[in-house]
Amino acid sequence: MTMPSNFAQDKLQNVRGNWGWFVALGIVFVLLGFFALGHVLISSIATALYVGAFILIAGGAQVVHAFRVQGWSSFLFWLLCGVLYIVAGGLILYQPVMGATMITLFIGITLAIEGVFRIFAAFASRGNSNWFWVVLSGLITLALGAMIMARWPVDSVYVLGIFLGVDLVFAGVSTFFFGLSLREKQS
Numbered sequence: 001m002t003m004p005s006n007f008a009q010d011k012l013q014n015v016r017g018n019w020g021w022f023v024a025l026g027i028v029f030v031l032l033g034f035f036a037l038g039h040v041l042i043s044s045i046a047t048a049l050y051v052g053a054f055i056l057i058a059g060g061a062q063v064v065h066a067f068r069v070q071g072w073s074s075f076l077f078w079l080l081c082g083v084l085y086i087v088a089g090g091l092i093l094y095q096p097v098m099g100a101t102m103i104t105l106f107i108g109i110t111l112a113i114e115g116v117f118r119i120f121a122a123f124a125s126r127g128n129s130n131w132f133w134v135v136l137s138g139l140i141t142l143a144l145g146a147m148i149m150a151r152w153p154v155d156s157v158y159v160l161g162i163f164l165g166v167d168l169v170f171a172g173v174s175t176f177f178f179g180l181s182l183r184e185k186q187s
Contacts, residue, residue: 026176059085115142
């Protein structure tokens with residue numbers, strides 16, 4: 001029974017020994033994040049191309065899956081979904097600016113709906129001492145979704161780049177400090 005514990009401790013020690021790589025990765029993420037924020041149009045297009053490529057690959061996988069389970073009653077459903085994914089991914093790759101516009105609209109709608117759900121969930125659990133924070137989170141998410149939709153399609157080509165840049169900066173800062181904390185625990 002001590003083997004898994006020793007195994008986990010060895011792996012943790014190995015991770016701690018590589019703390020510098022976490023710090024370096026954090027710095028790279030922050031630099032890439034600031035680059036993305038400085039070039040939001042390019043970042044938005046790159047994000048749309050990335051999403052389009054994955055949708056295209058997923059569609060191909062669904063088509064292959066449809067033929068692998070051809071005897072199943074849902075063959076036509078899997079085939080149609082796969083073809084639709086391929087078409088959507090291909091359109092995004094062919095017109096990445098339009099793809100970024102549509103992805104941005106989808107994000108705005110999703111955030112607005114998620115904000116409403118959070119607000120309802122918070123009011124449903126008013127007995128919880130932290131329900132106010134969930135309401136606040138829901139209001140912020142709803143407002144962000146509404147702001148994106150209100151400025152759609154004008155600001156669509158910038159939103160994805162801003163999201164990417166902000167995400168990279170926050171991921172970089174957290175990875176950087178995680179690496180520093182590993183160094184401290186190593187000593």
